[in-house]
Amino acid sequence: MIDIAGARDYFIDLQTRIVARLEAIDGNGFGHDAWERDGGGGISRIIEQGRVFERAGVNFSHVRGDRLPPSATAARPQLAGSAFEVMGVSLVLHPLNPYAPTVHMNVRMFVAQSAWWFGGGMDLTPYYGFEEDAIHFHESCRDALAPFGAEYHPRFKRWCDEYFFLRHRGEPRGIGGIFYDDLSDRSFDHCFALTRSVGDSFLSAYAPILLRRKDTPYGERERDFQAYRRGRYVEFNLVYDRGTLFGLQSGGRTEAILMSLPPVVKWRYAWRPEPGSAEARLYADFLVAKDWLQP
Amino acid sequence: MIDIAGARDYFIDLQTRIVARLEAIDGNGFGHDAWERDGGGGISRIIEQGRVFERAGVNFSHVRGDRLPPSATAARPQLAGSAFEVMGVSLVLHPLNPYAPTVHMNVRMFVAQSAWWFGGGMDLTPYYGFEEDAIHFHESCRDALAPFGAEYHPRFKRWCDEYFFLRHRGEPRGIGGIFYDDLSDRSFDHCFALTRSVGDSFLSAYAPILLRRKDTPYGERERDFQAYRRGRYVEFNLVYDRGTLFGLQSGGRTEAILMSLPPVVKWRYAWRPEPGSAEARLYADFLVAKDWLQP
Numbered sequence: 044m045i046d047i048a049g050a051r052d053y054f055i056d057l058q059t060r061i062v063a064r065l066e067a068i069d070g071n072g073f074g075h076d077a078w079e080r081d082g083g084g085g086i087s088r089i090i091e092q093g094r095v096f097e098r099a100g101v102n103f104s105h106v107r108g109d110r111l112p113p114s115a116t117a118a119r120p121q122l123a124g125s126a127f128e129v130m131g132v133s134l135v136l137h138p139l140n141p142y143a144p145t146v147h148m149n150v151r152m153f154v155a156q157s158a159w160w161f162g163g164g165m166d167l168t169p170y171y172g173f174e175e176d177a178i179h180f181h182e183s184c185r186d187a188l189a190p191f192g193a194e195y196h197p198r199f200k201r202w203c204d205e206y207f208f209l210r211h212r213g214e215p216r217g218i219g220g221i222f223y224d225d226l227s228d229r230s231f232d233h234c235f236a237l238t239r240s241v242g243d244s245f246l247s248a249y250a251p252i253l254l255r256r257k258d259t260p261y262g263e264r265e266r267d268f269q270a271y272r273r274g275r276y277v278e279f280n281l282v283y284d285r286g287t288l289f290g291l292q293s294g295g296r297t298e299a300i301l302m303s304l305p306p307v308v309k310w311r312y313a314w315r316p317e318p319g320s321a322e323a324r325l326y327a328d329f330l331v332a333k334d335w336l337q338p
Numbered sequence: 339m340i341d342i343a344g345a346r347d348y349f350i351d352l353q354t355r356i357v358a359r360l361e362a363i364d365g366n367g368f369g370h371d372a373w374e375r376d377g378g379g380g381i382s383r384i385i386e387q388g389r390v391f392e393r394a395g396v397n398f399s400h401v402r403g404d405r406l407p408p409s410a411t412a413a414r415p416q417l418a419g420s421a422f423e424v425m426g427v428s429l430v431l432h433p434l435n436p437y438a439p440t441v442h443m444n445v446r447m448f449v450a451q452s453a454w455w456f457g458g459g460m461d462l463t464p465y466y467g468f469e470e471d472a473i474h475f476h477e478s479c480r481d482a483l484a485p486f487g488a489e490y491h492p493r494f495k496r497w498c499d500e501y502f503f504l505r506h507r508g509e510p511r512g513i514g515g516i517f518y519d520d521l522s523d524r525s526f527d528h529c530f531a532l533t534r535s536v537g538d539s540f541l542s543a544y545a546p547i548l549l550r551r552k553d554t555p556y557g558e559r560e561r562d563f564q565a566y567r568r569g570r571y572v573e574f575n576l577v578y579d580r581g582t583l584f585g586l587q588s589g590g591r592t593e594a595i596l597m598s599l600p601p602v603v604k605w606r607y608a609w610r611p612e613p614g615s616a617e618a619r620l621y622a623d624f625l626v627a628k629d630w631l632q633p
Contacts, residue, residue, distance in 0.1 A: 281576035
């Protein structure tokens, strides 16, 4: 019933398809680092200083461990410490152009003892917000889940808003999307199909936004704001992100995991955007949990 | 016996003295932000884009809370959840010149129920290593503790090496110094005097190093390496540092706490210094736990 080989084939194929499309958009190739360690391994596909992507990684990994770390078992304390395997694709893309948003997508499958569960999601982090981009992204998320039941999208959308939130800043990381974990409420086939649908929807959710924004003229001001806002991305990933902490705790490959960190980041003390500026609009109109699909 | 008012006076005076000296070195004034919140407060003294300091903060805070957070109670689980107060001075200085090391110093006093304890230390994080700087810094640490008992320095030096270690990188944060926590092994007067000695030794430990390095000529290569290595500082402070996590959890002031993060940071995938280069020497000769005072 648990189709480990099928899941592995799917994840590897998904990585290949996504990278091929991103390479076509960038015009430059992604690196290909295959690695193995302690019964696990993966393929890191990374680009830095591309034409479109300043730093981007699309990673496949399949890790086995003797003791499931606490960061993976919030909902299943009885499995903490048992042998496990986890595989999936995780990507973060940091475009060079400040008008093009950073994006994150992850799909994964856990197996521990006789239990299995899926997790995944995608979320968008703009530096300059565009309503049509936000609506398109959230529509794509909704459409990916719709065939599997009407209840998933509202739940996974809310979960995303709750998860990608910087408590110490009182700020969401971006405009959200969907997030889910511990998915095993119906059959393996159902949950795997839902997860495939999320993975397969990534390119149609993100590529149109990237293509619309990647050549927008910008100057030092926009690059500076992008570098400043990227600091929030670092703060979230290192302080809160369970995926990052799990990876660092479970013998993942540090360089591949920290691929999610942006290439150039700035911190500035008590900085606030000028009222009424484009930068202020990001905070006022986009960095707020809202329902983008209800006008 | 517990002299809260005396400790408060000392910490505020220490902050004033340190800032005055750093302002004299930089030639520019530090900002002065006094803040109050929920029965606590502090004074944040910050400079950005100074002549010598690219970003530096010397913070005094005195925070009261209803529930001591877990990050503060590793050694005193029985106090978790009780009312507490903590006060102290914490500083991180990020010089502009890549040949001048980043430095951190903290001295603090906790009171919870009838218990009290002190913590503190200082540690140095060079981008380019100099043996004479390392020896001077470690001698200063040793001399600060010597009057209080010969056992403290070896113990606090080792504690520092263990504490400021990035497990996911297998690397120390810098060349160490001293670190201690839960100090209440002898009288309040003894422990307070030891902590004052650490605070009072900071300027003589660091200023000579800064003055020696701050005008060294450098180029883009050195700035780039500095920005790359600063990424490790961010990783340590956000993933491991109990002081940072405690501050963020206990209603500290986010902007003051995250003052420790560097102004400009770069991440690069799987980067390694060229063998034999000055950058490689940092890893080989300085980012290793060693006894700088035994030739």
